[in-house]
Amino acid sequence: MKVELINVSLRLRQDTQDLELLKEVSLGARLGMIHALLGPSGSGKSTLLYAINRLRQIQHGEITLDGKDIRQVNVFELRRRIGLVMQKPIFFPGTVGENILYGPSLWAKDNVTLPDPKLYLELVQLDPDWESREPHTLSGGQQQRVALARTLANNPEVLLLDEPTSALDAQASEHLETLVSNLCRERELTVIWVTHDVHQAERIAQDMTLLYRGRVVEHGPAKRFFAGPSTDEGRAYLAGKLGGKL
Numbered sequence: 001m002k003v004e005l006i007n008v009s010l011r012l013r014q015d016t017q018d019l020e021l022l023k024e025v026s027l028g029a030r031l032g033m034i035h036a037l038l039g040p041s042g043s044g045k046s047t048l049l050y051a052i053n054r055l056r057q058i059q060h061g062e063i064t065l066d067g068k069d070i071r072q073v074n075v076f077e078l079r080r081r082i083g084l085v086m087q088k089p090i091f092f093p094g095t096v097g098e099n100i101l102y103g104p105s106l107w108a109k110d111n112v113t114l115p116d117p118k119l120y121l122e123l124v125q126l127d128p129d130w131e132s133r134e135p136h137t138l139s140g141g142q143q144q145r146v147a148l149a150r151t152l153a154n155n156p157e158v159l160l161l162d163e164p165t166s167a168l169d170a171q172a173s174e175h176l177e178t179l180v181s182n183l184c185r186e187r188e189l190t191v192i193w194v195t196h197d198v199h200q201a202e203r204i205a206q207d208m209t210l211l212y213r214g215r216v217v218e219h220g221p222a223k224r225f226f227a228g229p230s231t232d233e234g235r236a237y238l239a240g241k242l243g244g245k246l
């Protein structure tokens, strides 16, 4: 599914102040491709993912799935089709297995057997027997992978990943990169992947967007960006010299 943002602005009211977190943002994420979303801390990356899932409301512009405004899609349906793996995962009460089956049991028809959570744990390289553990007994990196497993169990068409490897070591990060790249190709997923790791972005992404202070400063093929950014902000970002904050 193609995801497009067209001239999107998003403001939050805080005390007496209006904070503009996204300013006239336009970008497109293509079917079966990984789109790296880059930008210094506070540039609006998580906010942008929340807007796609309607966890934040936009004031201007339009977000579309295959050309259809997301406000015209039932919000539960939208969140099933667009899987979001949050920066800091939040779990529902219950075991790892129950968390993984949460989505499928909501959507399943009466006579359909639910998937085996062990398969999803294996997919993200976790011990399948951990289905009976409580998520909070796992490490940060393990929790991130349970969160991904739970999202994949919903069979999403779009995958929004917010720094999914930030708590993983190099081996586990590489495994996750390969897993998502393969899923993306095999299931024709559209992936938007937030990362602070430019080397990771270069390895995984076909397309990219660089956000800076809520604005898009670079958008296009990842190869072109990594070969030579077209803006001062882009060059500063690759040199590790682009500061954060709105």
Ligand SMILES: Nc1ncnc2c1ncn2[C@@H]1O[C@H](COP(=O)(O)OP(=O)(O)OP(=O)(O)O)[C@@H](O)[C@H]1O
Pocket (backbone or CB within 6 Å): 012, 014, 019, 021, 039, 040, 041, 042, 043, 044, 045, 046, 047, 048, 087, 245, 246
């Ligand atoms: N509820 C809120 N109230 C006030 N400001 C907020 C709120 N949520 C986000 N912001 C501000 O909006 C800006 C964008 O935040 P966001 O979380 O989208 O950034 P980010 O690019 O994901 O950063 P990071 O890389 O640190 O995760 C930040 O300056 C943040 O402080």
Ligand SMILES: [Mg+2]
Pocket (backbone or CB within 6 Å): 045, 046, 047, 087, 162
């Ligand atoms: Mg963030």
